[in-house]
Amino acid sequence: MSTNSPSVSREVAAHVLSHFGRGGYPAGDWTESLISLIDRADMTNRAKLMAAFPDYGRAVLIAKYDEEGVATLQRIAQGETVAVASDLNVPF
Template structure:
């Protein structure tokens, strides 16, 4: 099953990568920094604990349409898988 990206996670990830959204609290800000710098093994382990953030970070880093998709999730208020 694909992880669900919530509007909140989408907004936090967009902000972290300078693409809009809004800033997360201090824990989530540090979590996103860890995701952004993690090697593959650690990224996977973080994603097991925080799947919505793992999916959103992977989208913005590796999907050419990731920013567009995350912005759609962030503004729609709907949860996307």
């Protein structure tokens, strides 16, 4: 497992968890719109958004495509140090 991916902060994890209804706390309007866009984007536009906002992009991908993604984000939001794999096999 490689861990040289964008890090996910406690705040980002909490915002993404809130977006998916799994805890955390809500982001502001602009940031919530960003998370929603990343969540709904096709592969081309998701890649563009992730280039500009890698931390939010990574957190959304973890939540959506990693079997333990929600639990991982919950641990990050609680302040635990968690290694996040960079080799998620997900559509960008």
